[in-house]
Amino acid sequence: MHLMEATDFNVTTTPWLVVLGLAVVMAAIRLGAPKFYNHYIWSQDHKMIGKQFLVSSLLWGLVGGMLAIGVRWQLAWPGTKVPGFEQLFGWTDGGAAPEHYNIMFTMHASVMIFFVIIPLLVGAFGNFVVPLQLGAQDMAFPFLNALSYWLMWPAFIFMAFSFYVPGDGAGAGWTSYPPLSETMLGDGQTLWCMGVWFVGWSSICGAVNYITTIVKMRAKGITLFRMPLTAWSIFITSILVLCATPVLGSAVTMLLMDREFGSSFFVPAARVVSESAQVTGTGQVILWQHLFWFYSHPAVYILVLPAMGMVSDMLANACQKPIFGYRPMVYSMAGIAFLGFIVWGHHMFQSGMNPALGRTFMIATMMIALPSAVKTFNWLATIYRSQMKMEVHTLAALAFVSMWIIGGLSGIFMAATPVDIQIHDTYAIVAHIHYVVFGSTLFAVFGSIYYWFPKMFGRFMNKPLAYTHMIVTFIAFQFTFFPMHVVGSRGMLRRTADPYYYGNLQGMLPVNQLMTQALLVLAAAQVILAINFFWSMYAGKRCTERNPWNATTMEWNTPTPPVGHGNFDLVPEAHRGPYGYADPAAGGDVTTQFAPPSGKPPTKGIHA
Amino acid sequence: MTQSIATPTSRPVLFVLALVLVIALVFGLRAAFEKPSTELKTALTADKTAGSVIEVVDGRRLPGTGNIQIEDELVAIQRVTKDGSPVNSGILLLGNPDRFKIVERGAAGSSAVAHAAGAAVKEPGTLFFPENFASFGDAVDGLFYLILWITGIAFILTEAFWLYCLFAFWQKPGVRAHHSDGNHKLEIIWTLIPAAILVLIALLQAGMWREMKMEIPPAGSPDVFEAETAAQQFQWNFRLAGKDGKFGTVDDVPTVGELHVPVGKKIRMTQRSVDVIHSFFLPNFRVKQDVVPGLAIPVWFDCSKPGRYPIMCAELCGLGHTKMGATLVVHEVAEFDKWLAAESDKWQGENEGQDRPDWSGGSAKIWWWWDSNPMATKYQGDSKTR
Numbered sequence: 001m002h003l004m005e006a007t008d009f010n011v012t013t014t015p016w017l018v019v020l021g022l023a024v025v026m027a028a029i030r031l032g033a034p035k036f037y038n039h040y041i042w043s044q045d046h047k048m049i050g051k052q053f054l055v056s057s058l059l060w061g062l063v064g065g066m067l068a069i070g071v072r073w074q075l076a077w078p079g080t081k082v083p084g085f086e087q088l089f090g091w092t093d094g095g096a097a098p099e100h101y102n103i104m105f106t107m108h109a110s111v112m113i114f115f116v117i118i119p120l121l122v123g124a125f126g127n128f129v130v131p132l133q134l135g136a137q138d139m140a141f142p143f144l145n146a147l148s149y150w151l152m153w154p155a156f157i158f159m160a161f162s163f164y165v166p167g168d169g170a171g172a173g174w175t176s177y178p179p180l181s182e183t184m185l186g187d188g189q190t191l192w193c194m195g196v197w198f199v200g201w202s203s204i205c206g207a208v209n210y211i212t213t214i215v216k217m218r219a220k221g222i223t224l225f226r227m228p229l230t231a232w233s234i235f236i237t238s239i240l241v242l243c244a245t246p247v248l249g250s251a252v253t254m255l256l257m258d259r260e261f262g263s264s265f266f267v268p269a270a271r272v273v274s275e276s277a278q279v280t281g282t283g284q285v286i287l288w289q290h291l292f293w294f295y296s297h298p299a300v301y302i303l304v305l306p307a308m309g310m311v312s313d314m315l316a317n318a319c320q321k322p323i324f325g326y327r328p329m330v331y332s333m334a335g336i337a338f339l340g341f342i343v344w345g346h347h348m349f350q351s352g353m354n355p356a357l358g359r360t361f362m363i364a365t366m367m368i369a370l371p372s373a374v375k376t377f378n379w380l381a382t383i384y385r386s387q388m389k390m391e392v393h394t395l396a397a398l399a400f401v402s403m404w405i406i407g408g409l410s411g412i413f414m415a416a417t418p419v420d421i422q423i424h425d426t427y428a429i430v431a432h433i434h435y436v437v438f439g440s441t442l443f444a445v446f447g448s449i450y451y452w453f454p455k456m457f458g459r460f461m462n463k464p465l466a467y468t469h470m471i472v473t474f475i476a477f478q479f480t481f482f483p484m485h486v487v488g489s490r491g492m493l494r495r496t497a498d499p500y501y502y503g504n505l506q507g508m509l510p511v512n513q514l515m516t517q518a519l520l521v522l523a524a525a526q527v528i529l530a531i532n533f534f535w536s537m538y539a540g541k542r543c544t545e546r547n548p549w550n551a552t553t554m555e556w557n558t559p560t561p562p563v564g565h566g567n568f569d570l571v572p573e574a575h576r577g578p579y580g581y582a583d584p585a586a587g588g589d590v591t592t593q594f595a596p597p598s599g600k601p602p603t604k605g606i607h608a
Numbered sequence: 609m610t611q612s613i614a615t616p617t618s619r620p621v622l623f624v625l626a627l628v629l630v631i632a633l634v635f636g637l638r639a640a641f642e643k644p645s646t647e648l649k650t651a652l653t654a655d656k657t658a659g660s661v662i663e664v665v666d667g668r669r670l671p672g673t674g675n676i677q678i679e680d681e682l683v684a685i686q687r688v689t690k691d692g693s694p695v696n697s698g699i700l701l702l703g704n705p706d707r708f709k710i711v712e713r714g715a716a717g718s719s720a721v722a723h724a725a726g727a728a729v730k731e732p733g734t735l736f737f738p739e740n741f742a743s744f745g746d747a748v749d750g751l752f753y754l755i756l757w758i759t760g761i762a763f764i765l766t767e768a769f770w771l772y773c774l775f776a777f778w779q780k781p782g783v784r785a786h787h788s789d790g791n792h793k794l795e796i797i798w799t800l801i802p803a804a805i806l807v808l809i810a811l812l813q814a815g816m817w818r819e820m821k822m823e824i825p826p827a828g829s830p831d832v833f834e835a836e837t838a839a840q841q842f843q844w845n846f847r848l849a850g851k852d853g854k855f856g857t858v859d860d861v862p863t864v865g866e867l868h869v870p871v872g873k874k875i876r877m878t879q880r881s882v883d884v885i886h887s888f889f890l891p892n893f894r895v896k897q898d899v900v901p902g903l904a905i906p907v908w909f910d911c912s913k914p915g916r917y918p919i920m921c922a923e924l925c926g927l928g929h930t931k932m933g934a935t936l937v938v939h940e941v942a943e944f945d946k947w948l949a950a951e952s953d954k955w956q957g958e959n960e961g962q963d964r965p966d967w968s969g970g971s972a973k974i975w976w977w978w979d980s981n982p983m984a985t986k987y988q989g990d991s992k993t994r
Contacts, residue, residue: 099927173924179901180884180926268902285885285900320779325790350887350922352900355821359814366806370799377798378790380766383773385786390778402770409759416755416809418748418816421896422737425887425922489736489752491891493922497930503676504738504891504918581785588784 015161015191019154042150044142045565049149050128051456053119054449056152058533060115065523067108070095074104076509076516078498089163101497102171103163103188109174110159110192113303114199117441119152121306122206122241125448126234128456129310130210132555132562133231135219135572135594140212148205155198162191173495175296178266178288182258193256200249207241210234219554221574225330226593228553228578229323232330233309236337240298240305243341248295251288258283289351293344301340303437305333307444308375311400313578314447315379317551318394319386320590322579325378332371332378339368349417350424358417365415372408376401387582391549392466396447399474403439407432410485425495428488434481446470449533454548458561459540465532472525479518483511550590552580557594570594619776626771630764648708652676652683661688661709684711741917741938742893742909747816749894754812758805820894824906825874833870837879838974839886839899842928844919845974850952856979859956861948865934870944871914877907882974887923890936898923911938 030037043049073082074096081094091100131139139145162169167186170176181189214235218227227235254265264281266288316323323329345353345361379401388394410432414420423429446469453461487508492499499505547556554574558567572594580591647664655662676683685708736756737749825832836855838845846867850859869875879888881899889896893909911917921932939947 098930102924102927102929171927177885177924180924183884183926268900283902285902319777319785321785322787322789324788325795328790328795350896351898352903352905355817358821359817362813362817363810366810369806370803373802374795374799376766377794380769380773381788381791381794383770383777385788386773386777387779387783387785388777398770398774402767405763405766405770409763412759412806412809413752413755416751416813418813418820418894419752419755421820422748422752422891422894424896425889486736491738491889491920493889493920495924495929499930501931502918502920502933582787584787588787 014165015158015194018157018161022153022157042146044138044146046127046131046139046142046145047456047562047567049145050124050126052149053123053127053152054125054456056156057116057120057124058530060111060156061120061526062530064108064111064116065526067104067111069519069523070104071101071108072512072516072519074101074497075499076513078500098497099168099171102173102495103169105495106170106173106176106192107159107163110170110196112437113174113299114196115152115156115159117303117437117445118199118203118299120445121303121310121441122203122210122234122237123149123152125230125310125445125452126206126210126237126306129452129555130231130234131213131217132455132558132567133228133553134214134217134222135554135557135568135574136213136217137566137568139209140217141209144205144209148202148209151198151202151205155195155202158191158195158198162188162195165191175289175292176255177292178255178258178285179268181255182266190256190259193252193259196252197249197256200245200252203241203245204249207238207245210238211242214238219572219574222554222593225327226574226577228309229312229326229329229333230306230309233305233307233312233333236333237302237305240302240337240340244295244298244302247291248299251291251295254291255288286348286351286353289348289353290344293347294341297344297347298337298340300433300436301336304441305336307400307441308333310448310451311397311444312379313551313553314393314444314451315382315397315401316579316581317389317451317549318391318397319382319388320550320581321382321386322581323378324381325374326577326579328374329378332374335371336368339364339371343368346415346420349420362415362417366412369408369412369415372404376405376408389549391450392461392463392470393447393451393549395467395470395474396443396450399443399470400440400447403435403443403477406482407435407440410435413489422491423489425493426488427484427492427494430494431481431484431488434484439477439481443474446473446529449529451549452555453533453536453540454543455555455558455560455562457537457540458543459536460543460548461536461540462532465528469525469528469532472528473522476518476522476525480515480522483515487511547592552590552592553578554594556592619772622775623768623772626775627764627768629771630768648685648706649676649678652685652710653678655710658710658713661707663707681713683713685709686711737894738891740892740894741911741913741915742890742895743912744816744820744909745894748820751809751813751816755809758809821897824908825876827876831874832876833873835867835869835875835877836978837877837888837899838882838978839879839888839921840882840974841884841926842921842932844888844921844932844934846934847975847978848948850955851949858959859952860975861951861955862975866937867919867934868937868939868944868947869911870941871911871938872941874908874910879905879907880978884925885923886921886925886932889920889922890917891920892917893936896922911936914938914940 026037026041029041039048043052070082070085073080079096081096083094085091085095085100086093089095089100091097093100095101095104127139127145131137165187167188168184169186169188170184170192172181172184172189176189176192214227214231218224254263257263258265258267264283266285267281267283268285312323312329343361343364345357346365349358349361383398383401410428413423414429414432450461450466453459488494490505490508491502492505492508500509543560546558546560548560549556554572557570557572559569563569573596574593575595575597576591576593578593580586580593582588583591585591648662651662651664676685688707688709737752740746740749827834834849834855836847838847843864844867846863847855848861848863848868849855850857850861852859877888879897879899880903881901883901885901886899887896888899888907890909893911895907895909897905897907899905915938917936917938919934919936921929925932
């Protein structure tokens with residue numbers, strides 16, 4: 001077992017001191033500049049918290065993307081230094097050594113999942129958009145909301161420190177399967193556990209808040225089935241988060257106790273560590289996998305359901321046509337959420353779990369393809385006979401639909417247990433998850449940034465740059481990830497620093513080089529987004545209209561940007577469903593959700 | 609845009625064009641996956657001297673360093689520049705002529721080319737899965753290609769429809785989108801058809817899964833050959849029962865990094881791990897099973913053709929995970945019996961009379977550990993035999 005020593009103790013306290021330092025700095029700002037503090041640091045306004053989440057996630061996205069380049073660099077040019085990594089992380093091998101390769105892919109996944117995708121979807125857009133769509137003045141618990149953002153900061157600090165502490169960083173994969181994650185030396189893995197623990201707390205605080213807000217704070221006229229699909233998706237996602245995240249928190253706590261305090265939740269009987277005396281516990285190795293995937297499979301849907309909701313809103317607006325089958329869309333999201341809780345075992349078909357259980361999970365997994373298929377067909381039917389506007393969010397929504405088809409279809413191979421034997425732990429899985437999480441979710445996030453940016457900052461983003469970003473990303477994405485399906489089913493293993501050690505994988509080098517070159521193009525395109533985003537925040541074309549996209553939902557009934565802490569200058573009241581596009585009652589025109597019937601003037605509110 | 613390219617008459621044409629485009633993209637992918645250099649193999653067969661430099665035209669599909677198997681010999685090669693120095697900068701490699709230096713040559717399996725312990729070069733069998741040599745593998749491949757056809761057709765139809773929409777439905781001035789809130793009948797149709805297909809796939813695979821993972825051949829029957837695995841960071845230890853047919857006796861044959869089995873028999877393996885989770889992966893036999901500390905997990909397969917096949921570790925197991933390969937050596941039955949008898953005699957001679965067999969090869973502790981821990985595993989199917 002990992003025993004605590006004096007030096008270890010010193011190292012693990014450093015990140016805590018930094019957290020403490022952050023608190024001190026915050027307190028100093030509060031005393032010295034209380035206005036600044038209340039507006040930018042400890043804001044309890046959902047709009048500012050959403051922006052905080054957005055900016056910090058985008059910055060972490062650059063870190064995660066850089067780590068991805070490090071990983072792919074090794075696969076294309078094994079044994080060579082990744083430019084800049086020596087200076088950045090102090091690795092004299094520049095990321096070429098297997099231990100650093102392991103750290104790179106572990107932290108790429110951890111950063112992208114815990115610091116980028118989840119905070120972007122739920123934290124940034126959930127926070128900013130949902131209260132506006134409900135006609136609420138703020139979230140139900142503004143303090144809890146601010147807390148959920150600032151709980152991310154200890155996690156940021158711990159994860160960032162895990163690269164620099166002596167010994168190995170966290171290199172057991174983002175799944176951190178014990179006993180490997182228990183026998184990792186150094187404090188990186190411990191810090192990783194602490195980081196995940198704090199992210200879990202942040203998620204739970206957020207989830208409680210969203211559920212309460214959506215149930216209790218809807219404006220007059222917004223019934224549950226008049227909510228836009230973004231609000232629905234955040235509602236369903238929050239229920240998933242609330243039920244699943246405590247399991248991850250418990251599991252990570254158990255792992256921490258195994259690592260630091262000598263418990264043996266995951267330490268099996270009769271194990272030898274480094275040829276030393278046998279370590280005997282009474283734990284079960286596979287228990288971790290059950291607990292971890294009980295969170296992390298629903299987490300996959302946490303990663304994609306809000307994207308589905310946001311894309312539905314953007315697609316209806318882009319097509320100037322109501323979402324085809326609004327209720328089936330809601331029911332299928334609920335179906336995905338429910339089934340999402342009983343399919344975790346499909347990550348464990350080869351894990352040594354009783355194979356009879358594998359069949360049960362296979363059936364459940366096949367079933368979850370159904371609501372996903374229903375949603376896809378509904379999106380396609382929405383596009384059919386529409387009148388698409390040429391906007392950036394149109395491209396993003398269309399890209400989402402087509403990438404979701406690929407990500408969904410490739411999932412069927414993994415659900416088929418005998419086929420999964422061959423493709424489990426290969427690049428076919430990597431391709432699948434990236435088509436779902438990058439191809440689908442991240443394209444939805446890009447679209448959402450372009451779509452809601454004017455409402456957030458009162459300025460438009462630069463259109464030519466945005467089109468360039470979107471189109472280059474889409475094309476480079478295909479070259480980066482599609483070939484992974486093929487190399488994976490041919491046996492190329494994931495998480496191997498040098499796959500060409502195996503003779504049967506040596507022929508795959510050129511394809512891997514192609515994928516890495518495409519990734520470099522993909523990364524360059526994200527620089528365009530970063531420049532466009534931060535430049536437009538201060539110098540973009542001003543947006544003064546309330547409703548620049550001619551959309552129907554309630555968030556477009558506020559001034560741009562929304563007034564102060566309270567959002568609405570007109571009393572928000574919904575008179576019809578969320579998608580009044582091509583409305584026959586209005587002669588085929590757009591009728592917003594908030595337009596009063598028969599030309600009555602809207603009621604002025606307190607902020608008018 | 610004043611006039612859309614999509615008119616009621618041009619729409620079917622557009623749809624077909626989109627269909628052709630998607631199909632062309634799908635099949636165009638084949639071009640990216642050509643076989644690796646055969647020219648280099650021919651040149652290496654002709655030139656037997658280590659140290660010489662060979663230039664080929666079709667070497668782009670080979671890595672900077674690696675091993676090529678030519679009959680029974682492994683050849684370690686390295687990509688070099690004009691002056692013979694190794695190419696180790698990634699970007700430069702792209703513009704470099706295909707010049708390879710023969711670093712070392714040695715018999716396969718010998719330590720001469722130690723780097724290649726797990727590597728036996730196989731030409732890829734198909735576009736997707738590698739060539740199969742296991743009896744249950746054909747069914748798995750059949751299922752894979754069935755799903756590939758089903759999802760392929762679904763992919764082509766949906767993506768072509770998507771592409772068609774992409775061309776056909778841009779905004780035209782004065783034209784309204786068609787109003788539709790949904791269609792109950794359509795929803796039912798596109799729920800039931802995928803449901804039927806998915807149920808079909810689910811039913812098809814149930815028997816296969818049972819055969820591969822649940823109906824492990826019982827030990828002791830004449831067509832079953834037994835072996836044991838003790839995986840450790842970062843090597844595969846195997847053990848065969850010696851001439852007496854029992855494990856845990858002095859004539860057991862331990863091997864490291866090589867698993868010797870007879871052709872045609874059902875190989876029944878009991879797998880344990882010493883330290884962390886590993887995964888026993890035989891890409892050419894459609895076998896993958898995590899090897900979990902604390903459990904003894906049975907695995908079975910059979911092989912139809914003698915030869916050398918890669919064994920890979922598919923589960924991240926630490927720093928050396930990337931090099932945790934081994935080789936499966938499949939012998940003809942008569943040849944195998946002779947080999948086993950000789951090895952068994954050799955080990956018996958070394959271990960006879962010793963209280964605790966002290967095997968060389970670094971695996972002594974492993975098997976002592978195994979035999980002193982007859983753990984009562986709760987794993988299904990195993991209690992019957994151990």
